Amino acid sequence: MNASELGLPMTVPAEGLPARVRIHEVGARDGLQNEKQTVPTAVKAEFVRRLAGTGLTTIEATSFVHPKWVPQLADAEDLFPAVSDLPVDLPVLVPNERGLDRALALGARRVAVFASATESFAKANLNRTVDEALAMFEPVVARAKGQGVHVRGYLSMCFGDPWEGAVPVPQVVRVCRALLDMGCDELSLGDTIGVATPGHVTALIGALTQAGVPVSALGVHFHDTYGQALSNTLAALQQGVATVDASAGGLGGCPYAKSATGNLATEDLVWMLRGLGIDTGVDLGRLVATSVWMAAHLGRPSPSRTVRALSHQES
Amino acid sequence: MNASELGLPMTVPAEGLPARVRIHEVGARDGLQNEKQTVPTAVKAEFVRRLAGTGLTTIEATSFVHPKWVPQLADAEDLFPAVSDLPVDLPVLVPNERGLDRALALGARRVAVFASATESFAKANLNRTVDEALAMFEPVVARAKGQGVHVRGYLSMCFGDPWEGAVPVPQVVRVCRALLDMGCDELSLGDTIGVATPGHVTALIGALTQAGVPVSALGVHFHDTYGQALSNTLAALQQGVATVDASAGGLGGCPYAKSATGNLATEDLVWMLRGLGIDTGVDLGRLVATSVWMAAHLGRPSPSRTVRALSHQES
Numbered sequence: 001m002n003a004s005e006l007g008l009p010m011t012v013p014a015e016g017l018p019a020r021v022r023i024h025e026v027g028a029r030d031g032l033q034n035e036k037q038t039v040p041t042a043v044k045a046e047f048v049r050r051l052a053g054t055g056l057t058t059i060e061a062t063s064f065v066h067p068k069w070v071p072q073l074a075d076a077e078d079l080f081p082a083v084s085d086l087p088v089d090l091p092v093l094v095p096n097e098r099g100l101d102r103a104l105a106l107g108a109r110r111v112a113v114f115a116s117a118t119e120s121f122a123k124a125n126l127n128r129t130v131d132e133a134l135a136m137f138e139p140v141v142a143r144a145k146g147q148g149v150h151v152r153g154y155l156s157m158c159f160g161d162p163w164e165g166a167v168p169v170p171q172v173v174r175v176c177r178a179l180l181d182m183g184c185d186e187l188s189l190g191d192t193i194g195v196a197t198p199g200h201v202t203a204l205i206g207a208l209t210q211a212g213v214p215v216s217a218l219g220v221h222f223h224d225t226y227g228q229a230l231s232n233t234l235a236a237l238q239q240g241v242a243t244v245d246a247s248a249g250g251l252g253g254c255p256y257a258k259s260a261t262g263n264l265a266t267e268d269l270v271w272m273l274r275g276l277g278i279d280t281g282v283d284l285g286r287l288v289a290t291s292v293w294m295a296a297h298l299g300r301p302s303p304s305r306t307v308r309a310l311s312h313q314e315s
Numbered sequence: 316m317n318a319s320e321l322g323l324p325m326t327v328p329a330e331g332l333p334a335r336v337r338i339h340e341v342g343a344r345d346g347l348q349n350e351k352q353t354v355p356t357a358v359k360a361e362f363v364r365r366l367a368g369t370g371l372t373t374i375e376a377t378s379f380v381h382p383k384w385v386p387q388l389a390d391a392e393d394l395f396p397a398v399s400d401l402p403v404d405l406p407v408l409v410p411n412e413r414g415l416d417r418a419l420a421l422g423a424r425r426v427a428v429f430a431s432a433t434e435s436f437a438k439a440n441l442n443r444t445v446d447e448a449l450a451m452f453e454p455v456v457a458r459a460k461g462q463g464v465h466v467r468g469y470l471s472m473c474f475g476d477p478w479e480g481a482v483p484v485p486q487v488v489r490v491c492r493a494l495l496d497m498g499c500d501e502l503s504l505g506d507t508i509g510v511a512t513p514g515h516v517t518a519l520i521g522a523l524t525q526a527g528v529p530v531s532a533l534g535v536h537f538h539d540t541y542g543q544a545l546s547n548t549l550a551a552l553q554q555g556v557a558t559v560d561a562s563a564g565g566l567g568g569c570p571y572a573k574s575a576t577g578n579l580a581t582e583d584l585v586w587m588l589r590g591l592g593i594d595t596g597v598d599l600g601r602l603v604a605t606s607v608w609m610a611a612h613l614g615r616p617s618p619s620r621t622v623r624a625l626s627h628q629e630s
Binding site for chain 1: 324328329517540592
């Protein structure tokens with residue numbers, strides 16, 4: 001028997017944590033866009049279906065960014081209709097108005113824009129200043145909201161930046177406020193290079209709350225580059241955050257190379273939340289099976305420690 | 316420049332944590348004893364020297380268990396004298412009186428015994444009941460204390476057991492009390508199979524404190540089998556624990572196999588503590604260099620995410 005079949009982890013709630021956490025599953029988008037190989041559309045669709053079958057309720061499906069930038073997701077027009085019947089939320093990334101048009105034409109009801117907290121990353125990723133990027137998102141958000149579409153604002157480099165080093169908290173708060181003021185329904189605070197530590201997480205969420213941002217509008221998006229994703233998540237939960245981004249099987253971070261960006265693995269998150277008695281609605285066994293299935297398609301083992309421990313997957 | 320050279324992680328202390336943490340480095344003992352290959356004595360000695368050069372102050376050097384059980388550490392008699400001039404604490408594992416004799420003959424001033432919180436593991440590991448094992452340790456601890464030698468009591472399977480599943484907190488508290496009552500100076504609470512979650516950690520430490528155990532006598536020893544080691548460590552720090560076991564480079568857990576037991580990597584711990592502004596005295600760059608050097612000897616990359624992120628080590 002594996003540990004899960006033995007009834008582990010033991011459930012012992014901790015004080016002051018949310019009763020329920022919504023996992024925003026990013027494996028099909030953030031995960032697959034960072035894999036070297038392009039996965040066939042039918043496999044992606046089956047992946048999203050299997051994820052929905054695990055009890056996950058928010059599954060980011062794809063991105064309507066120009067195929068030139070993210071060739072791995074160039075099939076968004078084919079993929080989205082193949083999964084849009086699923087009874088789950090299927091947000092999609094839209095970089096600009098053109099992307100929004102494509103998403104709306106297919107009936108998307110949830111979209112996400114992708115902003116930067118630092119000038120260096122805004123320049124590198126969007127070839128714009130932070131404020132120019134915000135100005136570009138304004139009509140996207142306005143038009144989406146005008147059609148009753150839910151908008152998430154991703155904010156990258158909230159803790160550190162590979163060019164600028166540490167990112168001051170007030171700088172992040174300013175961009176968060178701008179995204180909310182233009183109409184974003186929720187934010188995802190991204191530690192894009194994985195350098196955050198728990199005190200920094202607590203400080204940023206505290207500053208946002210002080211600035212009038214309701215904690216219910218905040219999600220966290222941690223990377224495991226330095227192994228910190230789950231302890232940072234715990235710090236965020238202790239501040240009342242109840243939306244956590246994670247990637248099934250840790251997709252998107254290769255475990256065997258220095259360049260690993262390492263999304264937090266959904267299974268490792270579910271293990272912790274299950275132990276804490278926090279409801280996610282996710283069947284861990286099915287999720288592990290889904291990640292093992294996807295790993296077989298990618299031809300390499302999952303970097304998730306929980307997947308490795310609970311499966312018979314060997315490298 | 317890597318993130319560390321950029322001044323990352325940003326230092327942001329969190330409330331209610333210890334100002335200083337003592338890292339009990341177990342790589343040379345717990346790490347190497349779980350590696351498949353046996354490392355030459357000279358390499359082990361150089362490893363311990365390099366670890367001491369990073370600022371680590373407690374380096375568990377080896378084990379005086381019978382070579383039949385742990386052939387990887389059969390050279391304890393040669394290794395210990397080769398490092399005993401170092402100005403750091405060098406505890407050694409002693410399974411019984413014979414092991415104690417061997418350690419004392421070489422001038423060891425710190426020893427550790429290895430108890431179990433569960434009957435199944437006591438049987439599997441020591442071929443004794445829990446109480447028979449405790450009885451075996453009693454003269455070991457008494458004789459060590461009689462010579463002014465510091466005694467650590469390891470307690471394995473404090474959270475879950477591969478045969479029994481969840482381990483009740485009162486059962487762990489009873490064995491902890493017994494170890495302290497026989498004279499152990501400190502305890503190391505081991506999550507041998509890595510199944511603990513933060514609420515469980517908080518509950519166990521709370522119960523021990525309630526039972527009169529001073530938190531200063533407690534250390535924690537987490538494994539990363541399910542990716543939980545660092546978040547569990549954070550929970551322990553929040554309870555006031557200021558001694559944390561870790562293994563340089565994550566030695567002892569193979570990253571590529573299901574059977575990975577995965578000691579918490581010292582570098583991942585130091586990254587978090589550095590971000591939290593908690594003093595450890597450890598130079599992270601030197602520690603990473605030491606783990607990269609050791610990984611080269613073992614012929615495989617370190618499983619520590621921080622080592623991988625900060626080094627140019629590729630697999």
